[in-house]
Ligand SMILES: [Zn+2]
């Protein structure tokens with residue numbers, strides 16, 4: 001059993017535990033363990049057999065016992081039990097129809113059905129109204145929803161990292177290409193699609209329906225299928241004729257507006273050939289949001305990034321030490337990494353005082369001895385206090401190589417006050433970058449009321465850069481705001497805000513978001529060599 005198979009089972013267990021409203025902490029612990037296993041560099045099954053599974057981060061005795069059961073018997077009894085009990089395909093269909101998990105299960109029990117197909121039959125036979133609690137209105141709504149299953153209802157989108165995991169997993173299992181919102185790196189993905197080249201579509205459609213990620217197929221045509229996950233997330237599969245694969249991929253990647261502006265599309269086996277036949281240059285997927293037929297700019301690429309300027313360590317709420325983070329950054333091929341732990345005002349987690357910052361300097365110096373010529377930079381993610389002052393005195397800030405200023409508490413301030421608060425912080429001569437400027441959490445917390453235009457003016461005057469934070473639930477600035485910042489002449493920084501070694505991998509999300517905002521390498525501060533970063537102090 002390889003790491004990804006083990007991770008899939010842990011993910012499934014996490015999902016089903018969420019469905020039965022188990023302790024949310026437990027469900028999350030399994031989800032995190034799945035991530036750890038998926039990212040582990042060694043075969044986890046071997047670690048488990050030799051009793052060393054707990055060397056992996058986030059694996060405690062409970063999860064270790066489940067892992068041992070899985071490796072030894074090929075199954076987790078609790079998971080098998082939950083799958084029997086919950087009929088995941090029913091739950092997937094129910095969620096897709098707008099019912100909660102519990103309601104779906106209750107409904108299935110009352111009707112005595114076990115599968116999505118049986119539910120459809122029971123509905124068609126008029127049996128829904130026999131279920132207590134389902135009145136004529138609900139019945140009509142469900143019948144209507146079943147009738148138009150083909151059109152996915154707009155749901156809350158999936159965060160980009162989860163969407164990539166899902167769509168990437170489906171695509172690689174079917175030797176296809178990820179498409180839809182994911183391929184454009186939208187910050188919240190609703191349209192999840194995979195395109196396969198298929199001489200015989202039946203084979204691919206059958207393999208798709210049998211994937212562990214797909215619990216029910218809600219619509220099938222000759223060369224297209226729509227499946228749902230246990231969370232009720234629709235995933236579309238296009239099984240293209242091989243000589244039209246490129247055409248299908250262009251259609252399944254661009255926004256409807258972008259694709260419509262290119263139609264009629266010629267048939268071609270690959271994308272390059274499609275664009276060639278249209279006499280257009282190939283267009284990076286990130287730019288296929290609005291109609292666009294011109295020459296795309298040379299967008300920044302992940303290879304151009306020379307260092308990461310925002311990460312945390314065990315000094316605040318990170319999970320790795322200064323040296324571990326530095327070593328991991330060096331392994332990524334970077335030249336530098338700025339350690340930007342929190343300051344006390346952040347509240348919820350430990351923050352570093354002036355004293356701590358100076359003690360941390362010794363640890364950073366020691367790491368630099370070991371890692372040279374790679375350079376760990378002394379930095380801070382310094383809170384912007386409600387009155388616009390910074391949470392560390394200037395004499396400490398002046399010692400640092402890189403200062404990020406961040407609004408954490410008090411985000412609900414009115415626009416004028418919030419803008420003044422940030423403006424004051426940007427006037428501080430030691431501040432180099434404004435972190436996660438809009439303060440949003442995707443699908444959870446709206447943007448704060450900051451007047452970005454004003455912030456751009458001040459940032460330009462003070463030569464402060466704006467961050468494109470790569471945490472999957474932040475992606476802040478957004479692509480749209482990156483574009484506005486660049487038009488205003490402001491520089492950006494692509495950062496991960498990593499709280500672990502693995503978190504450094506979110507650079508891909510940050511860079512893709514910058515690309516959605518049309519950023520080229522020269523717009524991005526951390527494409528520059530160390531000397532230039534330090535000289536600008
Ligand atoms: Zn922050």
Ligand SMILES: [Zn+2]
Pocket residue numbers: 310311312381497
């Ligand atoms: Zn941070």
